[in-house]
Amino acid sequence: MVRVSLRVNDEVRSVDLDTRTTLLDALREHLQLTGSKKGCDHGQCGACTVMVEGQRIYSCLTLAVMHEGNTVTTIEGLGRPGNLHPMQAAFVKHDGYQCGYCTPGQICASVAALDEIKAGVPSHVTADLMATPQVTADELRERMSGNICRCGAYSNIVDAIIEVARSPA
Amino acid sequence: MKFDTPATNNPIDQLKVVGQPLDRVEGPLKTTGQAPYAYEWQDVPGRMAYGYILGATIAKGRIAAIDTAAARRAPGVLAVVTHENAGPLGRGQFYVQRFLAAPEVDHYHQPIALIVAETFEGARDAAGLVRARYVEGRGAFDLAAQRDTAPVAQRAPFGGPPETAVGDFEGAFAAAPVTLDETYTTPDQAHAMMEPHATIAAWEGDRLTCRTSIQQMNWGLRDLSLALGIPKDRIRLISPYIGGGFGGKGTVQSDLVLAALGARAAGRPVKVAMQRPLMFNNTIHRPATIQRIRIGATRDGRITAIGHESWSGNLPGGRTEPTTLSTRFLYAGANRMTRVRLAVLDLAEGNAMRAPGEAPGLMALEIAMDEMAERLGLDPVAFRILNDTQVDPEKPERPFSTRPFVECLRVGAERFGWSRRSPRPGAVRDGAWLVGMGMAGAIRGAPISKAGARARLDARGIVTIETDMTDIGTGSYTIVAQTAAEMMGVPLERVVAKLGDSSFPETPGSGGQQGAPSVTAGVYAACTKLREAVAHRLGFNSADVTFADGEVRSGNRAVPLGQAAGAGDITVEDSMEYGDLSQRFAQQTFGAHFAEVGVDAYTGEVRVRRMLAVCAAGRILNPKTARSQVIGGMVMGIGAALTEEMTVDKRRGFFVNHDLAGYEVPVHADVPHLDAVFIDEVDPTMSPLKAKGVGELGLTGVAPAIANAIYNAIGVRVRDYPLTLDKYLEHLPALA
Numbered sequence: 001m002v003r004v005s006l007r008v009n010d011e012v013r014s015v016d017l018d019t020r021t022t023l024l025d026a027l028r029e030h031l032q033l034t035g036s037k038k039g040c041d042h043g044q045c046g047a048c049t050v051m052v053e054g055q056r057i058y059s060c061l062t063l064a065v066m067h068e069g070n071t072v073t074t075i076e077g078l079g080r081p082g083n084l085h086p087m088q089a090a091f092v093k094h095d096g097y098q099c100g101y102c103t104p105g106q107i108c109a110s111v112a113a114l115d116e117i118k119a120g121v122p123s124h125v126t127a128d129l130m131a132t133p134q135v136t137a138d139e140l141r142e143r144m145s146g147n148i149c150r151c152g153a154y155s156n157i158v159d160a161i162i163e164v165a166r167s168p169a
Numbered sequence: 170m171k172f173d174t175p176a177t178n179n180p181i182d183q184l185k186v187v188g189q190p191l192d193r194v195e196g197p198l199k200t201t202g203q204a205p206y207a208y209e210w211q212d213v214p215g216r217m218a219y220g221y222i223l224g225a226t227i228a229k230g231r232i233a234a235i236d237t238a239a240a241r242r243a244p245g246v247l248a249v250v251t252h253e254n255a256g257p258l259g260r261g262q263f264y265v266q267r268f269l270a271a272p273e274v275d276h277y278h279q280p281i282a283l284i285v286a287e288t289f290e291g292a293r294d295a296a297g298l299v300r301a302r303y304v305e306g307r308g309a310f311d312l313a314a315q316r317d318t319a320p321v322a323q324r325a326p327f328g329g330p331p332e333t334a335v336g337d338f339e340g341a342f343a344a345a346p347v348t349l350d351e352t353y354t355t356p357d358q359a360h361a362m363m364e365p366h367a368t369i370a371a372w373e374g375d376r377l378t379c380r381t382s383i384q385q386m387n388w389g390l391r392d393l394s395l396a397l398g399i400p401k402d403r404i405r406l407i408s409p410y411i412g413g414g415f416g417g418k419g420t421v422q423s424d425l426v427l428a429a430l431g432a433r434a435a436g437r438p439v440k441v442a443m444q445r446p447l448m449f450n451n452t453i454h455r456p457a458t459i460q461r462i463r464i465g466a467t468r469d470g471r472i473t474a475i476g477h478e479s480w481s482g483n484l485p486g487g488r489t490e491p492t493t494l495s496t497r498f499l500y501a502g503a504n505r506m507t508r509v510r511l512a513v514l515d516l517a518e519g520n521a522m523r524a525p526g527e528a529p530g531l532m533a534l535e536i537a538m539d540e541m542a543e544r545l546g547l548d549p550v551a552f553r554i555l556n557d558t559q560v561d562p563e564k565p566e567r568p569f570s571t572r573p574f575v576e577c578l579r580v581g582a583e584r585f586g587w588s589r590r591s592p593r594p595g596a597v598r599d600g601a602w603l604v605g606m607g608m609a610g611a612i613r614g615a616p617i618s619k620a621g622a623r624a625r626l627d628a629r630g631i632v633t634i635e636t637d638m639t640d641i642g643t644g645s646y647t648i649v650a651q652t653a654a655e656m657m658g659v660p661l662e663r664v665v666a667k668l669g670d671s672s673f674p675e676t677p678g679s680g681g682q683q684g685a686p687s688v689t690a691g692v693y694a695a696c697t698k699l700r701e702a703v704a705h706r707l708g709f710n711s712a713d714v715t716f717a718d719g720e721v722r723s724g725n726r727a728v729p730l731g732q733a734a735g736a737g738d739i740t741v742e743d744s745m746e747y748g749d750l751s752q753r754f755a756q757q758t759f760g761a762h763f764a765e766v767g768v769d770a771y772t773g774e775v776r777v778r779r780m781l782a783v784c785a786a787g788r789i790l791n792p793k794t795a796r797s798q799v800i801g802g803m804v805m806g807i808g809a810a811l812t813e814e815m816t817v818d819k820r821r822g823f824f825v826n827h828d829l830a831g832y833e834v835p836v837h838a839d840v841p842h843l844d845a846v847f848i849d850e851v852d853p854t855m856s857p858l859k860a861k862g863v864g865e866l867g868l869t870g871v872a873p874a875i876a877n878a879i880y881n882a883i884g885v886r887v888r889d890y891p892l893t894l895d896k897y898l899e900h901l902p903a904l905a
């Protein structure tokens with residue numbers, strides 16, 4: 001067991017953890033933040049996507065002890081019912097989900113993907129690596145492909161993200 | 170309440186709330202991570218322990234010895250459940266699989282032990298210390314090898330008769346001037362819902378409460394009671410949020426049984442989530458099929474003979490994949506036959522997955538129709554329109570309740586720009602891409618069953634509905650609330666829908682696309698009773714009372730709805746039962762799917778470029794959530810067409826690609842913008858809501874539309890799903 005301190009959703013949380021505990025299980029089982037989902041536990045689905053130091057990662061693929069002192073943002077940190085983050089509101093409006101199990105991961109990944117585009121990070125489908133990447137449906141489909149939705153809400157998710165990207169900040 | 174004559178005008182027809190494209194009522198909970206799924210409940214009394222399932226590593230045989238001593242000594246381990254200490258276990262009624270190898274092993278990854286420990290990590294670690302010695306038996310894993318020997322299936326509940334015959338099929342087929350006789354294969358497919366099967370089980374004395382993830386509470390209760398040998402009334406199941414099911418969570422799977430056993434052994438509440446790599450070989454799946462289709466037609470394209478034979482395999486006692494279902498209803502033709510054969514296979518159980526029978530059946534039939542149209546020199550849409558039927562082709566005296574199939578085809582062709590399709594395959598080129606268009610018809614039964622609901626009105630005018638119906642992403646919460654809001658004349662915000670609790674009135678749950686029509690009719694019945702009770706409390710004559718704008722009105726009196734409950738809540742319960750309308754009318758949903766694909770002329774890579782679905786499913790209760798179900802089906806159909814296959818290791822007897830990296834479901838980059846529209850219709854023979862389900866219709870016909878588009882693009886006919894490029898690469902048109 002080892003004491004780990006994380007800054008989760010703007011709050012410092014310290015907890016004694018088994019060194020084998022993943023960041024995902026630390027959030028879900030020890031910090032009661034069950035918004036991040038476990039779909040596979042093997043880095044194959046994206047349901048566990050959270051942001052660490054502003055970057056999206058699969059929280060099932062990393063151990064909590066590796067994140068001592070890190071800043072973690074989960075779905076619970078983006079917004080709450082009654083005070084939704086614009087991306088959460090857009091998912092509701094465009095019905096960008098069905099069962100909802102992939103949804104927190106999709107939303108965290110969406111927010112991070114837009115930041116990546118803004119920061120000029122290219123993707124596999126960016127035609128010109130020297131030009132600033134644009135928010136296009138193809139860019140989003142490529143960048144969001146690490147997040148599986150078996151309910152098949154993809155078309156609506158892309159609509160939701162584009163609406164957020166195009167609305168004045 | 171009894172529904173035995175077609176519906177006339179009723180309060181639902183106001184369509185102030187029902188029929189509106191409203192956002193899901195539970196949306197804010199799901200998008201903020203506040204909706205609790207099975208594994209996530211924090212309110213369970215007692216200190217939680219963790220269970221980890223260990224699966225068998227042989228496909229067939231028995232456990233000769235299982236040594237759990239080291240595991241039991243491992244730090245934090247509380248119990249190890251095996252067949253040696255579990256006590257006798259029964260099976261459920263719908264799935265035939267056994268929940269524990271005891272000690273016979275029926276299929277790979279059948280559970281052999283549950284390790285219960287203080288922590289997940291501890292349980293997982295200890296699972297690695299269990300030593301099992303097996304005596305391997307000989308199993309059968311190859312469906313094709315049993316094609317000549319598999320017997321005709323026994324008649325069983327669900328899926329229709331294994332054999333049907335009308336007229337003289339063989340004679341008419343032999344006499345037909347234009348014929349087709351081809352064989353198609355579909356692979357084993359996985360539901361691969363995103364939330365793994367999961368349960369938190371807690372005992373209080375001899376009472377068991379399980380937070381779990383199953384689609385049909387009533388079956389769950391029945392099957393868990395059979396499995397554990399305890400009466401139903403000592404069990405409570407709670408599944409208000411379900412992370413997808415598609416039939417894979419129809420009823421009890423081993424996570425639920427093992428969690429209950431683990432909790433009993435440890436004397437603590439236990440949570441179990443089936444590990445993803447176990448799900449594919451442990452739980453049920455859609456079994457592979459071989460399908461032979463024969464069609465005979467006159468030279469001008471009228472079908473005179475249609476025959477569909479099908480083979481699938483299963484564990485002993487398991488059900489067939491009833492692929493011939495749709496062929497019995499979709500097209501005209503005086504001479505017809507269907508036959509379903511069932512082989513015994515020692516793979517994981519085959520059972521219901523979204524549109525069982527119909528989805529793989531149409532994967533074959535609708536390629537066959539495309540091939541036949543080509544042989545006849547007819548446009549595939551025109552060929553289908555020519556062979557439409559407005560009566561049950563097996564019983565011409567029985568009409569379809571509604572059947573706007575031709576309208577689906579026409580509207581779809583028009584919207585999709587079908588007239589731009591080149592009838593000559595391989596003729597359209599866009600840069601490196603060979604471009605093709607394809608289409609397919611869609612049909613899915615429209616069952617409806619008895620469903621109940623409880624309705625309560627309080628003094629604030631809030632209407633609360635309780636029913637054991639589940640929401641697996643289908644939108645049940647929203648349509649239940651819409652129905653109650655319409656009936657009681659209140660806005661959606663004044664209705665609270667509570668679902669997924671076995672202590673609530675019984676419904677058939679989510680399955681067979683009957684959930685939406687069934688539960689809304691149950692809510693209608695309960696609200697009808699509530700309206701009567703309200704009128705009675707207010708001293709109104711219930712015959713001339715209207716419920717609107719939060720008020721109850723009669724003559725020139727109008728009072729706020731909540732006032733009726735001023736002296737205390739009014740609670741009523743009722744259910745909707747059905748007469749013989751489903752016998753008198755063939756009740757089905759219909760659709761047409763259109764797809765445009767590009768196939769890379771050099772590499773054979775396929776990209777779906779555009780897709781359109783046109784669906785007819787009676788009244789659409791909520792066009793927003795209904796459309797989502799349809800596009801979700803389209804996505805699953807893309808997977809069925811292009812990538813999804815559980816590959817059988819025929820030597821060792823298991824599905825090799827048993828995780829989400831190896832079993833390839835569509836991802837964002839595989840899916841273009843999807844278009845889905847509904848035909849404006851109502852079906853008064855269904856229920857007062859005049860609605861049918863749509864969730865399974867959205868899948869049927871999608872994969873063959875894509876397969877036909879690929880043929881149109883490259884001129885190579887592939888009859889073996891999925892259409893991976895190894896099956897046509899060497900036959901691609903020569904490059905200019």
Ligand code: FES
Nearest residue numbers: 041043045046060
């Ligand atoms: S749970 Fe982390 S990627 Fe699936």
Ligand code: FES
Nearest residue numbers: 098100102149151
């Ligand atoms: S909403 Fe169900 S998996 Fe995406």
